[in-house]
Amino acid sequence: MWTEQNNALYAKFSFQNFVQAFGFMTQIAILAEKMDHHPKWTNVYNQVEIWLTTHDANHTITEKDRNLAAQIDKIFKNS
Amino acid sequence: MWTEQNNALYAKFSFQNFVQAFGFMTQIAILAEKMDHHPKWTNVYNQVEIWLTTHDANHTITEKDRNLAAQIDKIFKNS
Amino acid sequence: MWTEQNNALYAKFSFQNFVQAFGFMTQIAILAEKMDHHPKWTNVYNQVEIWLTTHDANHTITEKDRNLAAQIDKIFKNS
Amino acid sequence: MWTEQNNALYAKFSFQNFVQAFGFMTQIAILAEKMDHHPKWTNVYNQVEIWLTTHDANHTITEKDRNLAAQIDKIFKNS
Numbered sequence: 001m002w003t004e005q006n007n008a009l010y011a012k013f014s015f016q017n018f019v020q021a022f023g024f025m026t027q028i029a030i031l032a033e034k035m036d037h038h039p040k041w042t043n044v045y046n047q048v049e050i051w052l053t054t055h056d057a058n059h060t061i062t063e064k065d066r067n068l069a070a071q072i073d074k075i076f077k078n079s
Numbered sequence: 080m081w082t083e084q085n086n087a088l089y090a091k092f093s094f095q096n097f098v099q100a101f102g103f104m105t106q107i108a109i110l111a112e113k114m115d116h117h118p119k120w121t122n123v124y125n126q127v128e129i130w131l132t133t134h135d136a137n138h139t140i141t142e143k144d145r146n147l148a149a150q151i152d153k154i155f156k157n158s
Numbered sequence: 159m160w161t162e163q164n165n166a167l168y169a170k171f172s173f174q175n176f177v178q179a180f181g182f183m184t185q186i187a188i189l190a191e192k193m194d195h196h197p198k199w200t201n202v203y204n205q206v207e208i209w210l211t212t213h214d215a216n217h218t219i220t221e222k223d224r225n226l227a228a229q230i231d232k233i234f235k236n237s
Numbered sequence: 238m239w240t241e242q243n244n245a246l247y248a249k250f251s252f253q254n255f256v257q258a259f260g261f262m263t264q265i266a267i268l269a270e271k272m273d274h275h276p277k278w279t280n281v282y283n284q285v286e287i288w289l290t291t292h293d294a295n296h297t298i299t300e301k302d303r304n305l306a307a308q309i310d311k312i313f314k315n316s
Contacts (some may be wrong), residue, residue: 022270023102027099041279045275046096119200120200176267177268180267
């Protein structure tokens with residue numbers, strides 16, 4: 001699901017509607033704050049695009065990004 | 080899933096954790112505001128209890144409550 | 159704002175409408191998960207009631223509850 | 238606050254932290270679904286960028302966009 005794009009992990013998720021998409025985002029928001037690692041993300045209606053990169057590591061992909069990506073995948077599977 | 084309790088539709092939902100429970104609540108919040116019909120609900124960790132009643136109809140169960148209950152069931156099935 | 163009620167810190171918050179109330183709840187949800195300390199809370203439209211107690215400490219009020227209450231007050235002041 | 242950018246109303250909002258930013262987004266999400274008019278928006282930590290345009294009107298700025306922008310401004314003032 002995730003690809004590398006300009007030193008970031010990137011994935012795009014599609015849902016049936018906006019409500020489902022925002023329910024997904026809310027779960028990610030809670031986990032991201034807990035991990036103290038926040039995504040760049042864009043939403044339009046039922047689409048959510050996410051970019052994960054580590055600013056503290058000179059804008060590269062680190063273990064933090066891979067961990068958050070794995071958590072996001074779990075949330076998506078349960079959506 | 081829903082039972083009648085003191086002139087309200089009542090149901091209790093359980094999740095794997097708080098994050099899933101709150102993702103469920105957020106989806107309901109969006110729909111409830113859209114339907115202009117809001118639940119009474121209580122959350123503790125992975126548990127969400129919901130009571131639906133219609134204040135404008137002298138605190139009885141109406142079509143509005145049954146509609147919101149059906150929407151909540153759909154969200155739950157996709158959680 | 160907070161009083162003691164059955165071994166829990168209790169407070170009731172009122173907002174202009176449901177949207178504000180749920181925005182407040184979302185912020186608390188994010189912080190509660192981060193602190194790994196979750197409230198019991200009930201919402202009806204623009205009202206949010208919160209009970210804070212520590213299950214691991216034999217259902218008494220502890221520093222964890224006082225910390226979360228202080229965070230909730232900060233969020234409320236910015237609402 | 239809002240400027241026109243490629244046939245969309247655009248604004249950028251800054252908050253003290255991620256929690257406040259996501260509380261703001263949640264309130265907008267609820268109203269957007271109610272108005273059946275959804276933003277394109279991007280969030281990174283405490284920053285929220287929003288683009289409003291009307292797809293049904295050949296991707297131009299309409300009254301729907303101006304209404305949602307006004308609602309967003311109200312939410313921001315109360316944040």
